[in-house]
Structure formats: C-alpha cells, structure tokens
Amino acid sequence: MPYKDVDRRREYAREWIRTNPAKAREAMRRWRERHPSEHAASNRAYYERHKQELAPYFAQYRREHRDVRQGIHARRRARKLGAIGSYTTAEWIELVQRWNWTCAYCGERDALEPDHRIPLARGGSNSIENILPACRHCNQRKGLLTEEEFRARLAAERGPLEL
Numbered sequence: 001m002p003y004k005d006v007d008r009r010r011e012y013a014r015e016w017i018r019t020n021p022a023k024a025r026e027a028m029r030r031w032r033e034r035h036p037s038e039h040a041a042s043n044r045a046y047y048e049r050h051k052q053e054l055a056p057y058f059a060q061y062r063r064e065h066r067d068v069r070q071g072i073h074a075r076r077r078a079r080k081l082g083a084i085g086s087y088t089t090a091e092w093i094e095l096v097q098r099w100n101w102t103c104a105y106c107g108e109r110d111a112l113e114p115d116h117r118i119p120l121a122r123g124g125s126n127s128i129e130n131i132l133p134a135c136r137h138c139n140q141r142k143g144l145l146t147e148e149e150f151r152a153r154l155a156a157e158r159g160p161l162e163l
C-alpha cells in the first residue's frame with residue numbers, strides 16, 4: 001500500500017477496483033470461498049444494519065412468492081376441472097396488490113388464495129374477473145357459496161350494530 005493515510009488508502013483501493021473489475025471480482029470470490037463464516041457474518045451484519053429499510057422488501061418478497069405459488073396451484077386445479085377462462089400470474093399479483101395483500105372478505109393479512117366469486121362448481125369461470133384474494137379460512141368457509149351469499153352470511157354474523 002502506497003499510503004499511510006486511511007482515507008487515501010481507501011481511495012487507492014477503490015481506484016484499483018474501478019480499473020481492475022475482473023481481478024477485483026475474482027479476489028472477492030476467492031476471499032468468500034476461503035472465509036465462508038466471515039462472509040456469512042458480514043451478510044448478517046449488513047442485514048442487521050439495514051433491517052428497518054429492508055423489512056418491507058423482504059415482506060413483499062415473501063408475500064409475492066407465496067401468493068404466486070398459491071395462484072399457480074389454484075390455476076392447475078381449475079384446469080383439471082375444465083373451467084372456462086384463465087388468468088396469468090401477473091394478473092393474480094396485480095389483483096392481490098390492488099387488495100393491498102388483504103383478504104377480500106375479512107381484511108386479514110394472511111396467505112391469500114384465489115377465490116372464485118361464483119364457484120367453478122356452480123358454473124363460474126376461471127378468468128380474473130371471477131377471482132378475489134381470500135385467506136384460507138374465508139376460502140374454506142365460503143365453499144360453494146357465491147360472493148354475494150358469503151358476504152350476506154358475514155354481514156348476518158356481524159349483526160346489525162356493526163353495519
């Protein structure tokens with residue numbers, strides 16, 4: 001190292017990385033290989049330092065991945081039933097985002113499943129217009145009811161005071 005001063009040394013290192021990107025990447029890769037636990041620790045330290053800013057991204061990532069899986073699973077089931085119409089994963093994610101990742105029936109921020117407003121078994125289609133995001137609990141309770149029937153039941157359960 002040509003400089004005693006920490007800042008100048010850092011500047012020199014940055015400059016070296018800029019002018020030798022391939023060598024720098026290779027050196028980093030070798031360092032990670034030789035120091036797996038330090039690498040993991042530095043990742044963890046980075047995460048700890050930025051936990052607050054990163055939290056919403058991680059939460060969104062987890063939600064989207066879970067919801068994509070649920071969407072794929074439900075579409076496969078609908079195809080087996082020979083339902084008319086189809087929707088894409090992008091349409092499903094857009095729908096879930098529009099509902100702000102909440103169940104369309106109870107508002108719960110739970111794992112969401114595509115619910116058919118008019119059930120497939122009662123002639124509903126599998127296009128996106130017939131789909132709402134629902135938590136598992138609501139989806140299972142709704143069963144073969146239409147959206148209208150299920151909402152009427154929920155309203156009746158809540159009673160007149162809360163209307």
Ligand SMILES: [Zn+2]
Nearest residue numbers: 103106135138
């Ligand atoms: Zn629900």
